[in-house]
Amino acid sequence: MSPILAGVLQLTALVAALALAYRPLGDHMAATYSSRKHLRVEKVIYRCIGADPDAQMRWPAYLRGVLAFSVAGVLFLYLLQRLQGGLPLSLGFASISPDQAFNTAASFVANTNWQSYSGEQAMGHVVQTAGLAVQNFVSAATGMAVAIALVRGFSRTRTGDLGNFWADLVRGTVRVLIPIAVLGALVLVACGAIQNFSGIHEVGQFLGGAQQTNGGAVASQEVVKLLGTNGGGYFNANSAHPFENPNGFTNLFEVFLILVIPFALTRTFGRLVGNVRQGYAILATMGIIWLGFTALMMWTEFAHGGPALQAAGAAMEGKENRFGIGGSSIFSVATTLTSTGAVDSFHDSFTAFGGGIQLLGMMLGEIAPGGVGSGLYGMLVMAVIAVFIAGLMVGRTPEYLGKKISTREIKLAACYILVTPTLVLGFTAVSMVLPDALGSMLNTKALGAGSHGFSEVLYAFTSGANNNGSAFGGLNANTPWYNTTIGLAMLLGRFLPMVFVLALAGSLAEQQPVPETAGTLRTEKPLFAGLLVGTILIITGLTYFPALALGPIAEGLS
DSSP, X not given: OOHHHHHHHHHXXXXXXXXXXXXXXXXXXXXXHHOOOOOHHXXXXXXXXXXXXXXXXXXXXXXXXXXXXXXXXXXXXXXXXXXXXXXXXXTTOOOOOHHHHHHHHHHHHTTOOOOSSOGGGTOOHHIXXXXXXXXXXXXXXXXXXXXXXXHHHHHOOSSOBOOOHHHHHHHIIIIIIHHHHHHHHHHHHHTTXXXXXXXXXXXEOTTSOEEEEEOOSHHHHHHHHHHTTOOOOSSTTGGGSTTTOOSHXXXXXXXXXXXXXXXXXXXXXXXHTTOHHHHHHHHHHHHHHHHHHHHHHHHHHHHOOSHHHHHHTSOOTTBOTTTHHHHHHHHHHHHHTTTOOXXXXXXXXXXXHHHHHXXXXXXXXXXXXXXXXXXXXXXXXXXXXHHHHHHHHHTSOOEETTEEOOHHHHHHHHHHHHHXXXXXXXXXXXXXXXXXXXXXXXXXXXXXXXXXXXXXXXXXXXXXXXXXOOOOTTBOOOSHHHHHHHHHHHHHHHHHHHHHHHHHHHHHHTSOOOOOOTTSOOTTSHHHHHHHHHHHHHHHHHHHHHHHHHTHHHHHHO
């Protein structure tokens, strides 16, 4: 079987699996967030945290819950890392330095999972399980809660109530993430992933000699890092490590885990607003972009342009033989079009245009299908912008799902889409004029101090501000400058957009629904899906094209 055919068959199997899971999972999440009943374990949790799950919250109260919970998470994870040297099961690892502990705490609470360290050489079992794995669950549940709050803003009228953050957080964790994570971990263990608390031991190598390795609760953390579109990895090689991703089947299964909830949330959206066709329109938009990027990435990597790659016969540098070009390309697009950041190949070694596709996927706002929760609310904000543009073209007051899109809503949507470009381009520009920051480009001299070094810095801040977490490998990010600035980019890029999303949700929930007329834009039709795709690509292109032209485009044309 040719590698191209193998890649196409993998993509076909993935689409089929996502289609089978779409309706039952989407309906389950709709029932979860609309249920009036509380499970017994949920009642225990509410009593422990002192929350009233039936109390309705307006958007300022909902936002305070999100921020308070996240601040507590950052502080707890920071202290856990700083105290690691005295904790049991630390494997002899020292406590983490202050700047790196801040960076890691911000990273995992912000659902980014950017890592400026090697997991198997820095973090003990307690930090990995009680700290990082827990945040993989609750940071994902927080994003889902914010998305559901925005959906309620469209579905509710003249109340301003968006539900209860604590109830949404607990339900998303207990009823959605944990059950799927348990089943997924069993699949990974059955296929060869490890799950233990062993210490450091020596293993023999095939060609002689020995190396040290350590075990860990890898399968359970691997499944939730993908299911919650978190990223990161127990080992420095991430999902290219055989303990995390043993074979071609698990590689495709892990891509499925990355995509299944973000795509299924469009069904949840349709059910909660009372019109499943609206969900299909959002699904079609996400699917068109995802399939287009995947096809473009596979074509770019299989074309393996350049004399060195042509002599080798393929762009296999930095890719696992277990997965090949097709599997690596599918995984790469899935992880950069969502906020996952896990990698099964070395992104820095992709072709120049392949690296540009990865960058562009993150720059879209990771909305196709995007992160768990964040992809849906990001796409809905873009839908508001698209409706506004359509209204300008026909001279009507824009409406979406029966709600008027007035000056207030457009200002909030505009602020949302301006946050991440400001962080990405601002921090990148400053880094390019600071000698210490420039010195972190490890391969700049070898590449002629040109476009690839710039792409490495641009990728780092794009990944951080968009809460992705993947990286180009030629940049030493474990410095006080990058640990601090990327940490700030992750926190601001995660929580500032949430402020505008919840304010938008509150504004919509206060409105009286507008009756549909003959002039109302039919947002469930293919025409609107096409308009939405065009809006996303045009806004992203106008924002980032100059930076891309200095980086991957210049490198690819050189």
